[in-house]
Amino acid sequence: MRTRAAICREPGAPWELVDLDLDDPGPREVRVRFRAAGLCHLDDHARRGTVGARAPFVGGHEGSGIVEAVGPGVSRVAAGDHVLCSPVPVCGHCRYCATGRQNLCDDGADPAAGPVPFHLDERDLAGYRGLGTFSERAVISERSCVRVPHDLPPAVAAVLGCAVPTGWGTVAHLAGVRVGQTVVVFGCGGVGANAVQAAAATGARRVVAVDPVPAKREAALRFGATHAFADAAEAHDFVVDDTWGELADHAVVTVGVVDDAVLDAALMVVGKAGQVTVTSLGPGSFRHHPSPAIAYTRRIRGGVLGGCNPLDDVPRLVRMYQDGALDVDGLITARYHLHDIGTGFDDLHAGRNLRGVIVHEW
Ligand SMILES: NC(=O)c1ccc[n+]([C@@H]2O[C@H](COP(=O)([O-])OP(=O)(O)OC[C@H]3O[C@@H](n4cnc5c(N)ncnc54)[C@H](O)[C@@H]3O)[C@@H](O)[C@H]2O)c1
Ligand SMILES: [Zn+2]
Ligand SMILES: [Zn+2]
Incomplete structure (x- = not known):
């Protein structure tokens, strides 16, 4: 054929x-x-x-x-x-x-x-x-x-098959976001919009989206972000203020191409015992992050398909879509x-x- x-x-x-x-x-x-x-x-x-x-x-x-x-x-x-x-x-x-x-x-x-x-x-x-x-x-x-x-x-x-379970699962499974927490999502494209959606559905108090593209920020707000910023520094200032200096519980990295700058920003926006969950890929290797990561027991976690089980999570996401619970x-x-x-x-x-x-x- x-x-x-x-x-x-x-x-x-x-x-x-x-x-x-x-x-x-x-x-x-x-x-x-x-x-x-x-x-x-x-x-x-x-x-x-x-x-x-x-x-x-x-x-x-x-x-x-x-x-x-x-x-x-x-x-x-x-x-x-x-x-x-x-x-x-x-x-x-x-x-x-x-x-x-x-x-x-x-x-x-x-x-x-x-x-x-x-x-x-x-x-x-x-x-x-x-x-x-x-x-x-x-x-x-x-x-x-x-x-x-x-x-x-x-x-x-x-x-x-990929964008939805990867973004959703990065928040729901790998990060394990809980109700009332503050989550910062770096990069709101196909994967990141689903991370935003999952964080909102989980009941996070603040879902802060960071993306340089205005249309992506508007989309993030439609998908449940409570705030959206064009760059990491603005998001950081907001989170410091909003959490009385305690910083975010989770950062999720779903930018198109990951680099040291976004990893640094993600590590610096989470507080004590905070977690940075990285789904993005990029060329080359990255610096170690000994001081901000080790001090205060921050963690960095990688992810494949958002930790989803295709034969379990995907049918559930299909049903949620059919119920109108997943955009x-x-x-x-x-x-x-x-x-x-x-x-x-x-x-x-x-x-x-x-x-x-x-x-x-x-
Ligand atoms: N680990 C996995 O299982 C898995 C699965 C699918 C995709 N991915 C990876 O996830 C990443 C995202 O994929 P996608 O299809 O959503 O990409 P995409 O291109 O649709 O979205 C990326 C978004 O990141 C934004 N962005 C770029 N630089 C940024 C920065 N410095 N700060 C904030 N936002 C920034 C872009 O404006 C865009 O909206 C890619 O690296 C992709 O390879 C991983
Ligand atoms: Zn994919
Ligand atoms: Zn197997």
Whole structure:
């Protein structure tokens, strides 16, 4: 079978639209016809080579679609099922899956593992994170599939695979924000808006959003932020004043590209025993932060998929969306054809979207 897809040939190369050959699904694999794919900053990191990816690769790790065909031994989904893709597969029986930490599943640990179902001029291509949702179709492990209701809008389903659980879970699971606390969220894009939403839903007293882009600050206020500032210094001054000098309980870092400046700002805005939870990725390594971190037992915590269990958290988030308790529609600010993927990522960098989505079927 042939499929049109956006690929990255090597780190730093632009997205390129090509027609690929696609294998039939092998054991425990399924072929998915994608209906929508989210444009996450993580794909941009993969294209640049900031994070590990097996180039050349088909981009895209947020997606939703319909299972068209299943290989031998598939039991988790069936042809005709509507699914969304999880950027971490869930085997169900490794040490991490068995202890309720599906986001750390051993199957997802190695970016060089997983199916290699695409072919171009004798070269084999994987999908990013075993997926490749910037393609009309892909063959993926059944372990990367989460079944969703047939009436869930495809774009909503796509972002429920990564942006929503990552942002939500960073606050709800990794930070463990409690009612009455003060939370500062650095970066209110696709992931950060969901961190803001979770902090507000948890009953935080102050949800302070920091983002240099005015439209992001307005969006943050719609998603439940109590205050929004253009830079870290303004937010810091507000938090000092508002907490009588005690500072914030939590800082959450969901900027597009993390660097020392934002880590410093996050560490300095949390008070004694405060926690900085970092979901963002960036190039290079970072300084140590001995004095502000060690003094007063501050903590820095990293996160993958917000600590969410895809097979537990994602269906719950789907139900919350259906109940009207979770705003996902407001996250999706633009829709693109696959051939306009370059424009989609330009818009991401220009701060024009909360989340842009490629729609495969208009
Ligand atoms: N760990 C994970 O599991 C995981 C999953 C998905 C995404 N990510 C990472 O999360 C980060 C956010 O992804 P996204 O898709 O929401 O990106 P995005 O581009 O949609 O949003 C980033 C936001 O940060 C803002 N920003 C940039 N610099 C800032 C600064 N210094 N201070 C405050 N705000 C700033 C931008 O204006 C933008 O609104 C990326 O680094 C991405 O790779 C991690
Ligand atoms: Zn596992
Ligand atoms: Zn993502």
